[in-house]
Amino acid sequence: MKEQEHILYNQSVKGFGNLSIRAFNVTTDSEMLLDWVNRDYAIFWGMQNATLAEVEKEYTQLSQRKHYDIFIGTYKDQPAFVLERYNPNYDLINEYYTPQQGDCGIHVIVAPPSNDKKPNFTWHLFSFIMDFVFQNPLISRILVEPDIRNKKMFALCQRIGFQLDKVVELPHKTAQLAFLEKTQYQKLKKISKINKRSTMNTLDNSVSPQQSIAHLQPKVWETVNRALIKKSICEFSHELLITPTITEVLANGWKSYSLHADHADTVYTFKAKPLALQHLLIETNSLQKKVSGIAVQLDAIVFIKEFRKQLGIDVKKMPVYLEEIISTLYGSAFKVIKGNPEVSELAHADFQTIEQSMTEGHPGFIANNGRIGFDSSDYRSYAPEAGNTFHILWLAGHKSQAVYASLENLPYDTLIKQELDSDTINTFNTVLKNKGLNPEDYLFIPMHPWQWFNKLANIFSPEIATQNLVCLGYGPDQYMAQQSIRTLFNTSYPTKFYTKTALSILNMGFMRGLPLYYLGTAPKMAVWLEELLYPDPFIQETGFRMLSEIASVSYVNPYFEEFGVHNDYNKMLASLWRESPISAINENEKPVTMASFLHIDDKGDALLPEFIAISGLSIEDWLRNYFKAYLSPLLHCFYHFDLVFMPHGENIIMVMENNIPVKILLKDITEEACILSPEVSLPPHLKRMYAEVPEDVKLLSIFTDIFDGFFRFMSAILEEHLNFSEDKFWELVASTIHEYQNRYPEHKAKFAQYDLFAPDFHLSCLNRLQLNDNKQMIDLDDPVALLQFAGILRNPIASFRKEGAVKQPI
Known part of the structure; x- marks a missing residue:
């Protein structure tokens, strides 16, 4: 592979500029490289704190090695990267894999970022490097072996087309082998659109102190604080912890509200449309805060402190809860700048792209992204929204x-x-x-x-x-x-x-x-x-x-x-x-997390309307298919088998065909499946599945987990984004239940005993659970004992009871 000294390779990239390669000169280039390798981002290069003499010595030795070449890449006549090219047959790496004829290994370090760096700068550099290496007809496969912590390099290599291979323990690092076949690379080169996995994956998430806080920007922070306060008002008022007061009745069901903190001089005002199940559809930009009549910036952490007494948070538990609130804000800010696909793209995306693009987390919990124990590097490595493998x-x-x-x-x-x-x-x-x-x-x-x-x-x-x-x-x-x-x-x-x-x-x-x-x-x-x-x-x-x-x-x-x-x-x-x-799933089916039906993108657009539009069905017909796939089997499990699960959005994978719901896949069975009747014969080793639940609590597995825990949010999205009446939504829910009940008249007595058309049901509160004990919300041996109830909810399908149906005895 040895090239002549100072050999040049040029390429002009449309819309980007000119790139070239020349031979590395130890005498003139070492000082520049010294600056690079001592930057934070270059920790994986393994030369931090090196002196100029040490850099010169290292690269003199490398340049004298057989089958080892070093190059400088330039962009606009300025150094942009250093490329080391080597034959794996003559390198330590050949002890950890079996080299093939035509293999070529490379190491690359890119220049420090500059203020005028163009979008996808590094991607263009790496494409150029691959073109340069593959111009040699003897090379058919490129090998890289970055440190396993170097997520930036993984993401970049996968975008280029590298296939990840095994992890190996080298003397100086734990490395990830990855290979790029020339034929695969040339195939991908024909695709004009840059293969971008995730904006997050273009960031080095392991080492840079600056990168760990890159998403914490003033406008972003203001956005996520406003969103969390909006959600807090919605959920805390839903659970009767706080009580907004109507100050003005507006058109089309909208109203103006005021909300007083523990100190009466602190007041929040907003516009909202009250919906079923004590749900407030709040207009985000209407939310304002005043202290003694003076407008004050919104701060979700301060909001929790201002309402501590109303929320009933014990002073000793307050710091940990605030940490979870702050962590939730930290994650929300990251999601805002991550660059997730817009809903028009996401509706066509695959299972894992959708999974990593969810932004809300649990729709009911306020502090839903605590993850106490993760540091900022762990977050970028292991959080689902980071999208890292x-x-x-x-x-x-x-x-x-x-x-x-x-x-x-x-x-x-x-x-x-x-x-x-x-x-x-x-x-x-x-x-x-x-x-x-x-x-x-x-x-x-x-x-x-x-x-x-x-x-x-x-x-x-x-x-x-x-x-x-x-x-x-x-x-x-x-x-x-x-x-x-x-x-x-x-x-x-x-x-x-x-x-x-x-x-x-x-x-x-x-x-x-x-x-x-x-x-x-x-x-x-x-x-x-x-x-x-x-x-x-x-x-x-x-x-x-x-x-x-x-x-x-x-x-x-x-x-x-x-x-x-x-x-x-x-x-x-x-x-x-x-x-x-x-x-x-079958060949034409696509799995998506049901949580995606509640997803709102960074522009404020909802994903659910996109799914419905692409399906070609009317909203009503789409919902009928959805309720048949999701609600009907859960009704059957309850009434026919005395069996309940925890069917919230994240636990359900909705299988769709042509974006039409066809069936559900339920996960997390081990700790959450529960038999409600002692008459069900359980094997001795499964006796723990039976739970002695009070009669008036049993039906909450549908009322709370499905109606209040998911349909409440789903119907609000349809109301806000499609102007689809929530009454029509609940009428379709009722219709699905009637169809099921007509199908199984033998359960008539049970339908009356556990009446889904009852006028109201107990309000079981999730945030009250967390506020009561944020380290152990429920007793796993007695899941009902610690439930937090607060008043009742009017049943949104009660008015759709059919004449002649048997009512629950009083």
């Missing part, structure tokens, strides 16, 4: 402490061979053998990288020291966090199982661990539920399916075992495998 770590747990549970037809060896290729299994077994251990004595356990570095490496250090627990290294597949953050989707092989791991961060009222108490019986529960539901004709007709949790592996820490199954320390090291939605 990452490798999971694999551990080996000694069978004396590790427990595997699964379906009968999925023994441990079978599952592992499905999840890991033979080379990786052999590599992991070699790690154990090199320590003098017998692989047959261990179970492989997948684990979130954050959990290892922040919890396990320390808290489980006795188990590591005694080799009961062994870190094997990173697996080869790439994963992306889902909206539930600890559920990971395999982007390398989408039909492989979801992997859900313990992740000990505090988020929305819980430390997100995984207890063996539930995992040990999860596969058996999956089988029992499938045998119960899937033969049923109505379930088959609606297409309803659960994404069953078919295997789990847990490690019991002997030091904490005696402190109870719900102790957070007993839930730190466990994972489960769940069926992938990709394996449960």
